[in-house]
Amino acid sequence: xxxxxxxxxxxxxxWVAAALRGVAASPLPSLLTALTVAxxxxxxxxxxxxxxxxxxxxxxxxRELGVSAYLAPELTPEEVAELAARARALPGVAxxxxxxxxxxxxxxxxxxxxxxxxxxxxxxSPLPASLELTLAPGxxxxxxxxAVAEALRALPGVEDVAADDDWVDGYARTLALLxxxxxxxxxxxxGATVLLVGSTIRLAVYARRDEIExxxxxxxxxxxxxxxxxxxxxxxxxxxxxxxxxxxxxxFRAVEAGFGAGLAFLLGTSPPVFLSPGESLLLVxxxxxxxxxxxxxxxxxxxxxxxxxx
Amino acid sequence: xxxDATELAGGDAHVRLYHVSKxxxxxxxxxxxxxxxxxxxxxxxxxxxxxxxxxxxxxxxxAAERPSEGQALVLGRNVGxxxxxxxxxxxxxxxxxxxxxxxLPRRTVEENVRIALDVVGVPPREAxxxxxxxxxxxxxxxxxxxxxxxxxxxxxxxxAIARALVNEPDLLLADEPTGNLDPDLTLEILxxxxxxxxxxxxxxxxxxxxxxxxxxxxxxxxxxxxVLSEVHPGPGPRP
Numbered sequence: 001x002x003x004x005x006x007x008x009x010x011x012x013x014x015w016v017a018a019a020l021r022g023v024a025a026s027p028l029p030s031l032l033t034a035l036t037v038a039x040x041x042x043x044x045x046x047x048x049x050x051x052x053x054x055x056x057x058x059x060x061x062x063r064e065l066g067v068s069a070y071l072a073p074e075l076t077p078e079e080v081a082e083l084a085a086r087a088r089a090l091p092g093v094a095x096x097x098x099x100x101x102x103x104x105x106x107x108x109x110x111x112x113x114x115x116x117x118x119x120x121x122x123x124x125s126p127l128p129a130s131l132e133l134t135l136a137p138g139x140x141x142x143x144x145x146x147a148v149a150e151a152l153r154a155l156p157g158v159e160d161v162a163a164d165d166d167w168v169d170g171y172a173r174t175l176a177l178l179x180x181x182x183x184x185x186x187x188x189x190x191g192a193t194v195l196l197v198g199s200t201i202r203l204a205v206y207a208r209r210d211e212i213e214x215x216x217x218x219x220x221x222x223x224x225x226x227x228x229x230x231x232x233x234x235x236x237x238x239x240x241x242x243x244x245x246x247x248x249x250x251x252f253r254a255v256e257a258g259f260g261a262g263l264a265f266l267l268g269t270s271p272p273v274f275l276s277p278g279e280s281l282l283l284v285x286x287x288x289x290x291x292x293x294x295x296x297x298x299x300x301x302x303x304x305x306x307x308x309x310x
Numbered sequence: 311x312x313x314d315a316t317e318l319a320g321g322d323a324h325v326r327l328y329h330v331s332k333x334x335x336x337x338x339x340x341x342x343x344x345x346x347x348x349x350x351x352x353x354x355x356x357x358x359x360x361x362x363x364x365x366x367x368x369x370x371x372x373a374a375e376r377p378s379e380g381q382a383l384v385l386g387r388n389v390g391x392x393x394x395x396x397x398x399x400x401x402x403x404x405x406x407x408x409x410x411x412x413x414l415p416r417r418t419v420e421e422n423v424r425i426a427l428d429v430v431g432v433p434p435r436e437a438x439x440x441x442x443x444x445x446x447x448x449x450x451x452x453x454x455x456x457x458x459x460x461x462x463x464x465x466x467x468x469x470a471i472a473r474a475l476v477n478e479p480d481l482l483l484a485d486e487p488t489g490n491l492d493p494d495l496t497l498e499i500l501x502x503x504x505x506x507x508x509x510x511x512x513x514x515x516x517x518x519x520x521x522x523x524x525x526x527x528x529x530x531x532x533x534x535x536x537v538l539s540e541v542h543p544g545p546g547p548r549p
Contacts (some may be wrong), residue, residue, distance in 0.1 A: 010434065013434075014428055025416065088391065214412055218401065218477075219398045221395070221398040222394075224429055287495050
């Protein structure tokens with residue numbers, strides 16, 4: 001270890017010790033701040049979890065929405081293959097599946113037991129062969145769906161086109177709404193966390209104004225004085241984040257155990273997902289970051305009042 | 311005591327003020343056209359009635375104030391032009407002692423002294439050793455783990471002096487350091503401060519205690535309504 005690194009390490013130890021002393025000096029306000037930050041971050045985390053699970057459902061729904069091109073019965077397999085290739089080349093199309101008349105009949109019959117009888121009564125299946133197009137995730141908008149449908153209608157051999165553009169619009173709107181609510185909620189909760197930690201640090205600066213004055217008198221730089229407060233803010237935020245993570249984990253397990261059947265109905269075949277290790281770490285880091293920002297904001301005004309300029 | 315600025319520019323002075331005035335409100339001067347030079351290792355008393363400007367002058371010397379007019383050179387730095395970021399470096403070369411001690415009540419005596427070492431990045435082990443040596447010098451090594459409020463006024467002031475001197479400052483400023491102490495403790499404190507001057511620290515002690523001025527034959531500057539004049543020391547023992 002170089003001398004510079006050792007010196008930096010010693011200073012960091014001094015600052016962290018000062019920050020911990022600050023937390024210990026006002027245990028109740030620190031605890032209340034960490035708990036309130038925990039509740040705030042847990043609310044945000046819970047919404048994020050809900051969004052992540054619902055987005056999974058919506059993604060599956062989105063995959064099933066698309067455009068169907070019903071083909072003329074006289075098309076040869078080669079012509080169908082060429083049509084499929086031309087459809088696949090259309091902008092925004094992710095996949096094309098050829099559904100033969102037989103497959104269409106099987107699908108129709110699978111929908112309800114009595115349908116098989118209807119097809120038998122008709123003798124020959126009236127259902128046409130089709131090309132089923134799935135749109136790329138970024139192209140699942142009503143406008144893109146309608147554009148693909150128009151392009152398909154212009155292709156020779158395509159007799160009719162059915163597009164789920166209304167559904168696709170609904171899907172896109174739902175996703176946008178959820179993300180928008182998430183963004184607003186996230187911003188509000190982040191702002192609340194910043195204000196909360198900022199208020200606590202402002203009180204800490206006021207409570208330790210004598211110490212700040214003395215440090216300033218003996219030649220402490222502004223950064224030397226400010227760093228323990230910044231670390232204190234980050235620690236409170238991180239503690240809140242960790243508590244939020246613990247609360248979310250407990251809540252998730254309780255919901256999973258108590259409402260498993262309801263979740264299975266809501267989410268289909270996918271099991272409910274919790275935050276990944278990376279996302280969990282991000283939650284704690286977000287708490288620390290917001291605490292740091294709150295502390296930094298309050299220090300701008302608070303240290304002057306506390307006498308750092310003495 | 312007015313001297314020519316060019317005359318003041320020479321020599322080995324730690325403090326040089328050229329026609330310094332300080333006003334807080336328009337038309338109300340705390341210091342009026344003060345010119346002064348204090349040489350390296352010199353021990354100077356600053357006296358005058360309450361409100362005469364003694365504290366303002368000391369605050370100028372540790373860059374807590376800036377002159378409204380004139381130039382103030384402290385340890386070679388122009389206080390009026392010193393950027394905010396350079397003030398800590400200047401203060402690390404200055405020890406300050408106050409009448410009200412300014413100790414941290416929740417820290418131990420040793421921690422109060424170590425604060426001055428922490429800010430300059432002295433490693434913990436060395437800081438402990440230096441703080442112990444300094445407390446031994448002021449006779450308080452046995453009370454290093456106690457809190458300041460468990461100490462008498464004289465002991466608290468000795469802790470404050472230990473904190474001011476632990477970094478071996480070039481300049482020691484003391485603002486009424488014996489104001490709250492009885493005569494015996496006053497002499498004890500002044501002996502400690504005199505010891506610092508004997509070791510080469512420039513010392514400025516602000517006091518309105520005439521008995522101290524009469525006892526110690528030192529250069530004495532008198533401030534009255536912000537105007538500085540020099541009082542020639544009368545006969546008496548030198549510390």
